[in-house]
Amino acid sequence: MVVFTAMTGKRWSSRFFLIWFCIGLIWAGWLGPIGSIQSTQAMIDPTAEVPAAAIVSQETGHDGVVNANTDTDWDGVAYEQQGRLAYDQDDFSVAIERWQQALGQYVLSQEILGQARVLSNLSLAYQKLGNWGQAQGCIDQSVALLSTPDRGVAIADERAWQRGLAQALNTQASLLFDRGQTQAALVSWEQAIALYQAIADPLYAIQAQLNWVQGMQELGYHRRALGLLEQLHPEVEAIAPGSRLQLAVLRQQGDVLRLVGEVERSQQVLLEALALTQPPTVSDRPPFQPLATEQAAILLSLGQTERIQGNAEGAMKYYQQALAANPNPVLHLHIELAKLQLHINLQQWQGAETAWLHAWTDIKQLPPNRNTIYDYINLGRQLMVLLDRREPLLDRAGVSMDRQEGWAEQSDIDHGWPNHRVRWDTGVHLLRRGMELAQKLGDQRAEAYAVGYLGYIAERRQDWELAESRTHQALALAQSLQAEEMMYQWQWQLGRILLGQGDRQGAIVAYSEAVRYLRDLRTDLLTTGTEGQFRFQEGVEPIYRDLVELLLTVGDNGAVPQANLVQARDVMEAFQVAELDDFFQDACLQSEWVHIEALDPESAVIYPIILGDRLDIIVSLPQYPLQYFSTPIAKADLTDFINDFRNNLVIRSRFDFRAQARQLYDWLLRPAANLLSQHRIKTLVFVLDGPLRQIPMAVLNDGDRYLIEQYQVVVAPGLTLVNSQPLYPRSPRALVAGLSQARHGFSPLAYVDEELQQISDTISGRVLLNEQFTSKALQQKLVSQPFSVVHIASHGQFSSDPKETFIIAWDKHLDIDEFRDILQAGQRSGQAPIDLLVLSACETAAGDPMAPLGLAGMAVKAGAQSTLATQWSVNDQVTTQFMKQFYHYLATGMTKAESLRQSQLWLLHFERFSHPLYWAPYVLIGNWN
Numbered sequence: 001m002v003v004f005t006a007m008t009g010k011r012w013s014s015r016f017f018l019i020w021f022c023i024g025l026i027w028a029g030w031l032g033p034i035g036s037i038q039s040t041q042a043m044i045d046p047t048a049e050v051p052a053a054a055i056v057s058q059e060t061g062h063d064g065v066v067n068a069n070t071d072t073d074w075d076g077v078a079y080e081q082q083g084r085l086a087y088d089q090d091d092f093s094v095a096i097e098r099w100q101q102a103l104g105q106y107v108l109s110q111e112i113l114g115q116a117r118v119l120s121n122l123s124l125a126y127q128k129l130g131n132w133g134q135a136q137g138c139i140d141q142s143v144a145l146l147s148t149p150d151r152g153v154a155i156a157d158e159r160a161w162q163r164g165l166a167q168a169l170n171t172q173a174s175l176l177f178d179r180g181q182t183q184a185a186l187v188s189w190e191q192a193i194a195l196y197q198a199i200a201d202p203l204y205a206i207q208a209q210l211n212w213v214q215g216m217q218e219l220g221y222h223r224r225a226l227g228l229l230e231q232l233h234p235e236v237e238a239i240a241p242g243s244r245l246q247l248a249v250l251r252q253q254g255d256v257l258r259l260v261g262e263v264e265r266s267q268q269v270l271l272e273a274l275a276l277t278q279p280p281t282v283s284d285r286p287p288f289q290p291l292a293t294e295q296a297a298i299l300l301s302l303g304q305t306e307r308i309q310g311n312a313e314g315a316m317k318y319y320q321q322a323l324a325a326n327p328n329p330v331l332h333l334h335i336e337l338a339k340l341q342l343h344i345n346l347q348q349w350q351g352a353e354t355a356w357l358h359a360w361t362d363i364k365q366l367p368p369n370r371n372t373i374y375d376y377i378n379l380g381r382q383l384m385v386l387l388d389r390r391e392p393l394l395d396r397a398g399v400s401m402d403r404q405e406g407w408a409e410q411s412d413i414d415h416g417w418p419n420h421r422v423r424w425d426t427g428v429h430l431l432r433r434g435m436e437l438a439q440k441l442g443d444q445r446a447e448a449y450a451v452g453y454l455g456y457i458a459e460r461r462q463d464w465e466l467a468e469s470r471t472h473q474a475l476a477l478a479q480s481l482q483a484e485e486m487m488y489q490w491q492w493q494l495g496r497i498l499l500g501q502g503d504r505q506g507a508i509v510a511y512s513e514a515v516r517y518l519r520d521l522r523t524d525l526l527t528t529g530t531e532g533q534f535r536f537q538e539g540v541e542p543i544y545r546d547l548v549e550l551l552l553t554v555g556d557n558g559a560v561p562q563a564n565l566v567q568a569r570d571v572m573e574a575f576q577v578a579e580l581d582d583f584f585q586d587a588c589l590q591s592e593w594v595h596i597e598a599l600d601p602e603s604a605v606i607y608p609i610i611l612g613d614r615l616d617i618i619v620s621l622p623q624y625p626l627q628y629f630s631t632p633i634a635k636a637d638l639t640d641f642i643n644d645f646r647n648n649l650v651i652r653s654r655f656d657f658r659a660q661a662r663q664l665y666d667w668l669l670r671p672a673a674n675l676l677s678q679h680r681i682k683t684l685v686f687v688l689d690g691p692l693r694q695i696p697m698a699v700l701n702d703g704d705r706y707l708i709e710q711y712q713v714v715v716a717p718g719l720t721l722v723n724s725q726p727l728y729p730r731s732p733r734a735l736v737a738g739l740s741q742a743r744h745g746f747s748p749l750a751y752v753d754e755e756l757q758q759i760s761d762t763i764s765g766r767v768l769l770n771e772q773f774t775s776k777a778l779q780q781k782l783v784s785q786p787f788s789v790v791h792i793a794s795h796g797q798f799s800s801d802p803k804e805t806f807i808i809a810w811d812k813h814l815d816i817d818e819f820r821d822i823l824q825a826g827q828r829s830g831q832a833p834i835d836l837l838v839l840s841a842c843e844t845a846a847g848d849p850m851a852p853l854g855l856a857g858m859a860v861k862a863g864a865q866s867t868l869a870t871q872w873s874v875n876d877q878v879t880t881q882f883m884k885q886f887y888h889y890l891a892t893g894m895t896k897a898e899s900l901r902q903s904q905l906w907l908l909h910f911e912r913f914s915h916p917l918y919w920a921p922y923v924l925i926g927n928w929n
Contacts, residue, residue, distance in 0.1 A: 076105035076114055083121065092125045092367075099125065113164045116142045120171040127178055129367055132441055135175055142168040159199045166195035170208050177215060179443060186215045203245065206236055210248055213256075222259050229253040247273050247294050251301055258305050270302045296327030300335050307342060315342055333362035333375060340382050344389055352386050373437040373446045380430030381453055387424060388460075424457055431457075445486075448477035452490050459497050467497045488517035492543050504550060511547040512567070518543065519574050544575040549611050552628065565626040569618050572607055576687060576718035580857060600929065603683040604676055605719060608668055610635055610690050619672045621679050629671040642691045649699065649916050650872050657916060661701040669700065669707075676711075683712040683897055683928055687719070693852035694844075696871055698904060699920045708904050708919075712897035714928040717856045732835070732890055734765035735781050737773040737809075738793030744808055746795040749841055755793050755880040762887040763789070774811040775822060782826035788835040790823065790864070791883075796842030798858060798869070800850030805858055807842070816854075820861045827863070836896060837864035840883060843873040859925040866896050866926040878918050882907060897928035 079102035086094035099118050106114035119142035126135035146165040173188035189212040196205035209228060216225040229252055236246045250273035257266035277295040303318030319342070322335045336359040343352035359379055366372045435450035455470030471494045478486035495510035518540065551568040552560055605620040612635050619627040633641075645664065648657040669676075669684075676684075684707070686697045697715070698708035707713055736759050740752040753769065760767050765787065768777055773794070782790070796807040807814045814822065827833055839858070844851035852871065859867035868886075870879075885906050889899035900922060907919035 076102045076109065076111065076118075078102075079105065080114075080118060080121075083118075083125075087121075087125060092128045095125045096122060096129075112145055113160055116145045116164050116168055119145070120168045123171050123175060127175060132175075132179065139168065139172045139175055143172055162195045162199050163201065163204070166192040166199075166204065166208070169195070170211065173211065173215075177211075177218075179441060182215050182218050186212060186219075189215060202235065202239055206232055206240075206245060206249070210245075210252060213252060217256065217259075222256055226253070226256045226260060229256060242276055244291075244294060247276055247291075247298070250276070251294075251298050254298075254305070255301050258301070258308060263305055263308055267302065267305050270298055270305060274298045274302065292326045293328050293331055296322040296325040296331050296335070299325060300331070300338060303338060307338075307345075312342060312346055329362055329365050330371060330375075333359055333366070333379075336362060337378060337382060340386070344382075344385050347389065349386075356383060356386060368437055368440075373434050373441065373443060376430050376434035376437065377446060377450050377453065380427045380434065380450075383427040383430065384424075384453065384457065387427070424460070428454065428457055444477050445481055445483065448474045448481070448483070448486055448490075451477065452486070452493065455490075455497075456493060459493065459500070462500065464497055464501045468494065468501075471497060484517045484520060488514045488543075491517065495546075499550075504553070508547070508550050511543065511550060514543050515547055515571060515574065518578065540578065541575070544571055544578070545609075545611060547571055548609055548616075552609075552611075552616050552630070560628050562625055565618060565628055568609070569607055569620065569626060572609060572618075572687070572689070573718045579853070580717060580860060600683060602681060603685055603928075604672075604679070604681045605685045605687060605716075606668065606672075607687050608689050608692055610638060610692070615667055617668060617671070619675070621675065621681070624675075624679065627672055627675060631667045633667075639691050642694055646694045649695075649920060652915055652917050657699070658701065661699050661706070662703050664695065665700040665702050665707070668697075670702070673702070681711065683714060685714045685716050685719075685928070687716050688852075693856070694871070696916070696920045696923055698923075699916045706908070708901055708908070712895070712901050712928060713924075714897050715856075715923050715925050717860055717925070732763050732789045732887075733787055734759060734763050734789040734791055734887075735768070735778075735785075735787040736760060736765055736791045736793070737768035737778055738791075738840075739770055739773060739795070739808060739810060741770050743795075743810060744813065746808055749793065749795070749876050751876045751880040752793045752841070755840065755883055756791075758880065758884040759791060759887050762884070763891050765789070771810050773809055775809050775814055775818065776811075778809065779822045779825045782823065782831065783829045786826065786831045788832075789838065790834050790836075791838040791840065792842075793840040793879075793883075794842075796839060798842065798844045798851050798854035800853050802854070802857065805854040807839070816858055816861055819858070820863065824863050834862070834864040835866065837862050837867045838883070839867065839869040840879055841874070841876070842869055844871055855923075856925060864926070866924060866928065868896070868900065868922065868924050870921040871923055872917075872921045874921055875918065878907070878913060882919075882922070895929050897924055900924050 079098045083095045083098035083102065086092070086098060099122050103115060103118045103122070106118060119138045123135045123139040123142065126132070126138060143165070146161060146168055169188045169192040173185040173192065176182075176185035176188060189208055192208045193205055193212060196202075196208055209232060213225045213228055216222075216228075229249060232249050233253060236243070236249050240246055250269055254266045254270035254273065257263075257269060274295070277291045277298065299318045299322035303315045303322065306312075306314035306318060316339065319335055319339050323332065327335065336355050340352055340355035340359060343349075343355055356379075359382070363372070363375050363379055366375065431450045431454050435447055435454070438444070438446035438450060451470055452474030455467050455474060458464075458467035458470055461467075471490050475487060475490045475494065478484075478490060491510050491514035495507045495514060498504075498510055499507035548568045548571050551564040551571070553564075554560055601622045603622070607618040607620070609616040609618065614630050614632045615638060616630045617628065621627070641660070641663075645657060645660040648654045648660065684697070688697075693715075696713075698706065698713045700707040702710075736756050738749070738752040738756050739746075740749050742748045756767050756769055759765075766781055766785070768774075768781065781787075792807055794808045797805060799805045802816050805816045807819055823834060823837070837859070844855060855869055855871065859869070874882075882903055885903040886899050889902050890896065894902065904919045904922060907913045913919060
């Protein structure tokens, strides 16, 4: 059975972002302010065995309808077999007729198991035809027959009864799933799995577990789903090698791996599955259909994996191969939708329109069931993607959408589209059709999406009244489902609509609600690969920034209300956390609001906020109202300025940085300079935004002095992420590790030996040099002894891609997750957390403007209270001397921030090292005391 994986959820379990941004990668492209609908996936429905006396052979097909061969003249079994053959040929009406005849025979002979089995299969056939009432009635009767305590003497085989009940529960779950009741479906699947395991039937248990995986994916528990799939992988290979069941496990595993960002593993698993579709490997026997559909589904998944990696040519090749494999009509539609998405991403409008028309031809051939509902919504949404991208300046005359929608009957839809297929009103017709089917089925989730997207089209036409009405209707449906993953979308849409009508305060309320749902659901902020980051930047980031822009609107008195400043600051703190969640593809951060005075009464926090047409600054001072000032500058111009500034800082022969350092000081700090002086501020904590992370704030210049000459300068990914717990006594003990020899393609660091020796001469600790510095040795030292400081002198890189953020050990690259696990090994064994992590000789990836996010990510994920690192490559000899000074100051009892400041000043005062290239790249992230 093919089942569309739709969104569902409630707080902390709905995994909305995984669903919206990750499963949406399967079929959907980006739709501006609108989320995506997910793909159809194969649901396996195993059935019970027929009476043992009647069986010669039995196979379970992909849809789970039993196929029993018998050498008896028993009419019930013969009718069952005929019904199965008709079902395999998608002739569901004939299948129902034959199974009803079989049911009559079983009733006459009082065969309870036969009745229950046929009723279960009838439910499946009725589901295929969208006859939900009949499907529900049949499965209710099947479960009741097998659940009644006095089920009669006709069931002599307890094992057969348990298998029959498991089959009925599995079919019941598929019906619940089809009707959007995923939680209830999971309960039925779990009961079916327990029964199959109780009778030691591993094949049927695995089939039911695969269905359970589908339900868990819909709820967004992709990691849990992946864990079970990885457990099933060797099991099915051992008991059913080369079978369709193995194909199903491998394809689902490959798809989930792609969704959680493990793209290379996804590709490996899918290629393994593809190899199994080549004869004579497949061990299934007739009467199974050829492997065309399975092969096409795997090829489609491989195409999606190629697309995620940015290989458009490879993706299209797989899509074409999938079409050539002659898949079933449903899968054919989804391949065309995948091609459509790819054409849109490449701005190939003619190809996109052709793919859309092919998809439209496919959808007309599908029966009206739950899958079709989402196919209509998906196709309508894809049309909106196409038109949004192709026609960004579409006529918005504001003509009433009631007249534009037309609310046509189905006959009007079927006959009216050929003359206006690729237009907005065509999308209205598709969504209207999806809405009508959802209402007929009682699928409120699908109805909410259809209605919400209709509201979006009305918004695009500036028919504000209809847009607001539709959006409120979608919100009400989402509220009844407790589906926050939808509610945040429709609140965002409502905010835009209210703002379009001039209701700024109403828009603030709606945007605030959208952000609240995002914060509540931040455990689900997962994306996949570079495209996932694009979606975060285009689909989530604007909500935070638009709300901040609304809040930071000067009132009639020429000022921004203090309450608005507080809320804007809190929104930016939440955004910083969400951005790192997106970077990690996991909600791993524990955040808690911390007041600046709780950290240091002599510190101030600076929040630069980059908006579309201006740079806003919020300054937080202890025991003082928040301060706000703004500079009009376009985001693009500011980005160009920062990039040029950064380039000047890293080239020794350039001195244009001086004027730029003064300019940036004017924008960020000059309006607050007097206040900072009056409050005797010693430490400036910068919560930097976007491209500003590329610039070390220590280099700002007031026209007379660098900032580092006046203040301790610290960077924080947000005060909510700063550990404010008491620090260790000023007696640091260090674990110092480094590589001076060339390893893994990286050049030698000739002065690392000296650097490590000088550190060990200054403070007590242990040294791991060259071949001693392995991942295992580092972990063993951290487990065996407490260290307040861990110093790594080795090549490393910070990137916007977590997989390209790494440290080089003697034996391997340590990516950000491996490095975190090693550093936290001591805590797991009872040691105290690391106070300071020093990453010497590491640098941000060249040409990657988002690379500083990797530096912040490394700092946060390492779990240390503070991290000292460099923003660009620094001279090896200079670094050695710098680190000697830093640890000298640290050993005297100075704070980390002051130790850094004094070390930078020491370098700055040498004329040959006065260029920021040498002293500016060192940044302290986190707690500064």
